[in-house]
Amino acid sequence: MSLRERQRRQIRAEIQRAAFELFAHKGFDEVTTEQIAAAAGISPSTYFRHVRSKEDLLLDPVREGGAGITTLLEERPAGESADIALAQSILTRSTTLAAAELEQWRAAFRTAPHLLDRVALITPEHRTRLVELVGERMSLDPRSDSNPGLLVHLMLAAAEFGYLQWLRSADHPGASLLVCVEGALNAVIGERWHTAP
Numbered sequence: 001m002s003l004r005e006r007q008r009r010q011i012r013a014e015i016q017r018a019a020f021e022l023f024a025h026k027g028f029d030e031v032t033t034e035q036i037a038a039a040a041g042i043s044p045s046t047y048f049r050h051v052r053s054k055e056d057l058l059l060d061p062v063r064e065g066g067a068g069i070t071t072l073l074e075e076r077p078a079g080e081s082a083d084i085a086l087a088q089s090i091l092t093r094s095t096t097l098a099a100a101e102l103e104q105w106r107a108a109f110r111t112a113p114h115l116l117d118r119v120a121l122i123t124p125e126h127r128t129r130l131v132e133l134v135g136e137r138m139s140l141d142p143r144s145d146s147n148p149g150l151l152v153h154l155m156l157a158a159a160e161f162g163y164l165q166w167l168r169s170a171d172h173p174g175a176s177l178l179v180c181v182e183g184a185l186n187a188v189i190g191e192r193w194h195t196a197p
Contacts, residue, residue: 012050015040019057020108028054028112055118058109061097062119062163066126068093073133082137082151083193086130087185090159094181102177109167119163122156130156138193151193158184 018039022031033054037047051057072089080088097105109115122130135141135148142148162181169175 008050011040011042011046015042015047015050016057016061017104019054020104023058023108023111024104026111028058028108028115055112055115058105058112058115059118059120061105063123065093066122068096069122070126070129070133073130080137081194082134082148083155083189085137086134086151086155087189090155090185091178091182094159094163095178106167116164116167119160119167127152127156147193151188154188155185158188 015036019031019036022035022039031054033047033051034044036054036057037044040047069086069089072092073085076085076089130152131142131149134152135145138148138151140148159181162184163177165184166175166177166180169180
């Protein structure tokens with residue numbers, strides 16, 4: 001990674017940290033982009049070079065997981081069944097943030113409940129790549145067999161459900177992100193996906 005890219009990511013992370021803290025304390029609708037920029041120690045013009053909207057600050061941590069899930073699936077053992085490999089990739093990606101960062105994100109998100117319906121785990125491009133990878137694991141061509149696409153869509157829907165369950169359960173400290181996502185993914189895992197039909 002180039003120095004420029006590292007700097008860009010560092011600025012973006014600082015903006016997110018400042019925004020999450022402000023959202024959690026003041027509420028999403030009460031925080032302005034100028035306040036976020038000031039709290040991050042940058043100018044408003046720098047803020048807008050790194051952020052399209054306040055909504056993206058809350059939704060991007062989920063969306064950014066797509067590339068990570070794809071890479072993790074590519075690295076899973078070749079002999080592992082498609083359902084287990086995909087579930088493990090999603091779970092691994094879901095645990096990359098520290099607990100304190102996750103809690104700060106959840107506290108910020110709870111001030112913008114109108115965004116919960118927009119939680120999407122992955123972009124269309126990454127979804128397409130996951131379908132290809134799952135098709136390879138299942139020895140099926142996703143262009144002529146719907147099972148690889150169905151498995152990917154079901155797993156991602158289950159994971160998104162787990163994320164939403166966790167985001168909404170801040171009053172229940174035992175409900176960790178991992179527990180919520182793993183429980184949802186386990187509902188999809190099964191023999192159906194282990195062999196080509």
